[in-house]
Amino acid sequence: MVWTMGDSDGEDAVDTPALPVEVVVYILSFLHASDRKEASLVCRSWYSASQDPRFQRNITFRFPASASSLELIRGLGRKPRCSLIISQLDGFSISRSLLLEVGLCLGPKLESLALPGSSITEASLLALLPRLSSLRRLDLRGLDSLFMSGAFLSREEHRQQVRSALCGLEELDLSDLRYLSDLTFNRLTGCTPRLRRLSLAGCHIAFEFDPYRGCPVGAVEDSSALLSLRNLRRLLMEQKSTLVALDLSRTSITPESLRTVAQVQGLFLEELILHGCKELTNYSVEVLVKHQPSLLKLDISGCTELTSRSVEAIARGLRSLTHLSLSQDWRITEKGLSDLLLLPSLRSLDLSECLHINGTEMVKGLKGSDAARRQLETLNLRSCTYIRDPAVFFLAQLLGDTLCELDLTSCSNVTDLSVCAVATYLQKLVVLRLGWCKEVTDWGLLGMVQRAKCEPDEETGDKGPRFTRTFGNMGFFKPPRLPFEERPKLVTPNDLEQLRQQAGASLLALSRLQELDLSACSKLTDSSITQVMRFPDLHHLSLSMLPEITDDSLVSTARHCRSLTSLVLSHCPGISDRGVAHAAPYLPRLQHLYLSCCNNITDRSLLLLVQHCKRLRTLDISRCNNISVAAVDFLQTQLPFLENLHYKFIGGADLSLSL
Ligand SMILES: *[C@@H]1O[C@H](CO)[C@@H](O)[C@H](O)[C@H]1NC(C)=O
Ligand SMILES: *[C@@H]1O[C@H](CO)[C@@H](O)[C@H](O)[C@H]1NC(C)=O
Ligand SMILES: *[C@@H]1O[C@H](CO)[C@@H](O)[C@H](O)[C@H]1NC(C)=O
Ligand SMILES: *[C@@H]1O[C@H](CO)[C@@H](O)[C@H](O)[C@H]1NC(C)=O
Ligand SMILES: *[C@@H]1O[C@H](CO)[C@@H](O)[C@H](O)[C@H]1NC(C)=O
Ligand SMILES: *[C@@H]1O[C@H](CO)[C@@H](O)[C@H](O)[C@H]1NC(C)=O
Numbered sequence: 001m002v003w004t005m006g007d008s009d010g011e012d013a014v015d016t017p018a019l020p021v022e023v024v025v026y027i028l029s030f031l032h033a034s035d036r037k038e039a040s041l042v043c044r045s046w047y048s049a050s051q052d053p054r055f056q057r058n059i060t061f062r063f064p065a066s067a068s069s070l071e072l073i074r075g076l077g078r079k080p081r082c083s084l085i086i087s088q089l090d091g092f093s094i095s096r097s098l099l100l101e102v103g104l105c106l107g108p109k110l111e112s113l114a115l116p117g118s119s120i121t122e123a124s125l126l127a128l129l130p131r132l133s134s135l136r137r138l139d140l141r142g143l144d145s146l147f148m149s150g151a152f153l154s155r156e157e158h159r160q161q162v163r164s165a166l167c168g169l170e171e172l173d174l175s176d177l178r179y180l181s182d183l184t185f186n187r188l189t190g191c192t193p194r195l196r197r198l199s200l201a202g203c204h205i206a207f208e209f210d211p212y213r214g215c216p217v218g219a220v221e222d223s224s225a226l227l228s229l230r231n232l233r234r235l236l237m238e239q240k241s242t243l244v245a246l247d248l249s250r251t252s253i254t255p256e257s258l259r260t261v262a263q264v265q266g267l268f269l270e271e272l273i274l275h276g277c278k279e280l281t282n283y284s285v286e287v288l289v290k291h292q293p294s295l296l297k298l299d300i301s302g303c304t305e306l307t308s309r310s311v312e313a314i315a316r317g318l319r320s321l322t323h324l325s326l327s328q329d330w331r332i333t334e335k336g337l338s339d340l341l342l343l344p345s346l347r348s349l350d351l352s353e354c355l356h357i358n359g360t361e362m363v364k365g366l367k368g369s370d371a372a373r374r375q376l377e378t379l380n381l382r383s384c385t386y387i388r389d390p391a392v393f394f395l396a397q398l399l400g401d402t403l404c405e406l407d408l409t410s411c412s413n414v415t416d417l418s419v420c421a422v423a424t425y426l427q428k429l430v431v432l433r434l435g436w437c438k439e440v441t442d443w444g445l446l447g448m449v450q451r452a453k454c455e456p457d458e459e460t461g462d463k464g465p466r467f468t469r470t471f472g473n474m475g476f477f478k479p480p481r482l483p484f485e486e487r488p489k490l491v492t493p494n495d496l497e498q499l500r501q502q503a504g505a506s507l508l509a510l511s512r513l514q515e516l517d518l519s520a521c522s523k524l525t526d527s528s529i530t531q532v533m534r535f536p537d538l539h540h541l542s543l544s545m546l547p548e549i550t551d552d553s554l555v556s557t558a559r560h561c562r563s564l565t566s567l568v569l570s571h572c573p574g575i576s577d578r579g580v581a582h583a584a585p586y587l588p589r590l591q592h593l594y595l596s597c598c599n600n601i602t603d604r605s606l607l608l609l610v611q612h613c614k615r616l617r618t619l620d621i622s623r624c625n626n627i628s629v630a631a632v633d634f635l636q637t638q639l640p641f642l643e644n645l646h647y648k649f650i651g652g653a654d655l656s657l658s659l
Pocket of ligand 4: 385386412413
């Protein structure tokens with residue numbers, strides 16, 4: 001949960017009945033975090049209730065370094081615990097005093113610290129670290145300024161101070177550090193003797209050959225220029241009793257080096273991330289599986305050499321696996337997926353961009369396992385263009401009890417039948433992504449799918465296509481002939497009446513949805529959007545690149561999805577000021593709004609946003625021809641939380657040149 005600072009300013013309502021605070025706390029405990037945040041703004045007593053320690057356990061505050069953040073940090077001193085993400089720190093005095101203030105006000109209360117996009121000096125960090133005696137998580141990702149000189153923690157007295165504070169540190173993120181060397185790595189990890197998680201993603205690790213010395217790495221002593229495998233192995237041996245998670249993504253780790261890591265005696269990894277390690281082979285995975293059989297999470301996405309042999313090895317050897325990513329491993333085929341789906345605890349499977357997958361073996365595996373053991377909660381099939389309706393139908397039917405998240409983005413052969421199957425069987429879905437499924441039409445969203453031709457229907461006779469909710473008699477397995485090739489056929493009031501009587505297979509059935517992506521499903525029109533966008537918990541919605549939708553869709557969506565925090569309407573030319581005027585009052589929680597290339601949006605919309613959507617953090621109005629620079633300037637002065645404003649090419653001009 002991430003709260004932006006400065007959000008909470010409670011005000012006493014005039015006549016709130018005085019409920020005891022315990023009762024309010026109890027009521028608030030039933031709310032989602034974001035609803036609780038809204039509730040905390042109602043009146044002072046609700047605000048105090050929302051500050052109950054039980055709601056405060058894990059709050060991260062994120063803000064850029066600036067003079068005004070000093071005050072905020074002092075305010076945080078009242079919290080029992082907190083986590084900070086401070087960006088854009090530099091070597092100047094504001095940043096230095098900010099870090100000093102963090103140490104003074106929050107010292108032993110700080111649980112987690114991240115400093116993304118910063119460049120700070122060793123001295124400012126050393127003024128802070130010794131005070132952070134409860135720190136569990138330290139993220140120094142990309143902080144090259146700290147490691148460039150090679151002198152970080154070179155003095156023993158500094159190491160002692162840091163060690164006595166950080167001896168409880170559990171997570172250390174050192175990814176993307178170009179200048180990490182054996183010496184600096186050893187000095188730092190020498191202060192953190194009980195790491196559970198270590199990330200070295202994107203670091204230049206010398207796995208086999210030291211280019212500076214012209215000899216194999218590890219033959220000689222610690223290097224001041226490179227981090228070597230030998231040295232990493234030493235750390236793994238020293239901290240093997242606590243270390244369970246390792247991230248070596250985007251390194252050039254070789255099969256032999258992975259074997260060295262996997263074979264460390266007494267190391268029992270639960271989580272290993274090897275995204276984009278392109279040198280790895282089937283053999284590497286086989287060795288890994290043999291030596292680290294207790295892995296729970298494995299990410300070997302973007303390891304492009306891997307084939308189905310790796311999948312088979314995983315299915316055989318990692319019996320406790322819960323999360324697996326094979327994304328972008330484009331050589332992987334159906335082979336082995338059946339056994340993989342039989343793994344008893346697999347909860348999350350990412351097969352996105354595995355271009356050969358068509359689902360046959362997955363369905364086979366699921367059918368072979370008994371229902372109680374099907375655990376899959378998350379399935380990503382993005383860009384698997386061989387996935388067709390029958391596969392989606394069976395997957396939906398077999399995973400109905402558990403699946404919460406389904407990504408079918410760019411599955412170009414998926415049609416309305418799949419949408420109906422999803423709505424019929426996957427009623428626990430929280431996240432559904434159907435972007436770029438260009439065959440999907442209003443009929444799919446409305447749950448009214450043409451009965452396939454292989455199931456002749458006497459009643460219809462010659463009267464043309466008949467639309468009904470078809471899952472009763474599954475005429476499913478031949479793709480239907482879509483009667484509306486070019487522009488979608490208009491849905492008549494009669495059709496809608498029918499829908500109301502048989503709601504269930506329409507998208508309405510997915511009442512738990514929090515995220516829905518329908519971008520570039522370009523056949524969709526107001527006919528379906530105005531009928532099915534009724535999701536009280538929906539936070540993220542994308543309707544971008546829907547040329548047919550108009551203000552009616554926007555207004556109806558806003559009225560019925562009032563939890564929206566992120567709304568994407570880019571490239572929807574039918575959206576105009578009128579829609580924004582009627583929708584904005586329903587969207588006070590909106591934080592991210594994307595309207596690029598919406599040419600019927602003018603300055604008037606910006607004024608409406610200023611008036612109604614005061615929480616906006618992101619606004620994209622680039623390429624909106626009818627918006628003026630003056631209006632943008634005004635907007636910037638009025639929206640206190642606005643962080644990202646994209647306004648290139650507004651007013652039809654190239655502002656990146658003229659400003
Ligand atoms: C705190 O939240 C972060 C994500 O914001 C999550 O990764 C972490 O597991 C949470 N910690 C606890 C103790 O709930
Ligand atoms: C991986 O295994 C397949 C057999 O499934 C084999 O054809 C291929 O050459 C192996 N690839 C590598 C890089 O070892
Ligand atoms: C799926 O792909 C396999 C080959 O990988 C092929 O044998 C099978 O017929 C395909 N199934 C469907 C339904 O396309
Ligand atoms: C999937 O659709 C694409 C175009 O959308 C087509 O070229 C391809 O042949 C289709 N694949 C299958 C297996 O039908
Ligand atoms: C939106 O603008 C386009 C021109 O960009 C125009 O053709 C269209 O009629 C407008 N639509 C509405 C609803 O205003
Ligand atoms: C946008 O600007 C063009 C001219 O630049 C104008 O013709 C059009 O009517 C404007 N559209 C709206 C919605 O104001």
